Amino acid sequence: MKSVRLTADRNIDLQEILKGEPFSCFCSEDGMYLREFIEGDGKITVCIGEEFYFRTNSTLMVAMIVKEEPNKTIVDIVSGGGKTGWLNVSWGSENSAVKKIKKVFANMGFEVCEES
Structure with a gap:
């Protein structure tokens, strides 16, 4: 993860923002x-969206939680499920x-405050 x-x-x-790239690739057939x-x-x-990655032969889930307050926005982005095989290798997906x-978001002036 x-x-x-x-x-x-x-x-x-x-x-x-969701109409542009890269968000369109995370829309499954179900939307x-x-x-x-x-x-x-x-x-x-x-x-929440998902995208199939050929290199791992798995579907990756991406979740975005956006909290908008007056004059402040916090965005959390989480991806998971992109691992495959017995060793759970994600190959960077x-x-x-x-x-x-x-x-x-960085191009819009957002700054990273946590990353894991």
Whole structure:
């Protein structure tokens, strides 16, 4: 499993961001799970998608949890399930998925505050 948390002192238009790359590749035939929850004066959005990786012969799940507060946004990106075989080798698929999404948010001014 791979995860990263990013923050920025501004709000974003998540619906618009999800229309672009690399998010389109994480939509399965059934689509992407997307739910918004209003909490006080903020909003939490949960977005889950999956992508098949040939190099591991497995389907990788990517989850994004976006917490929007007034003038602040926190994004958690988690990938998992991209391992295969008896030794659970991911061949970098989990890291690759997180890296693609992290780059999108970094280009918008988000900073990494946690990574594992």
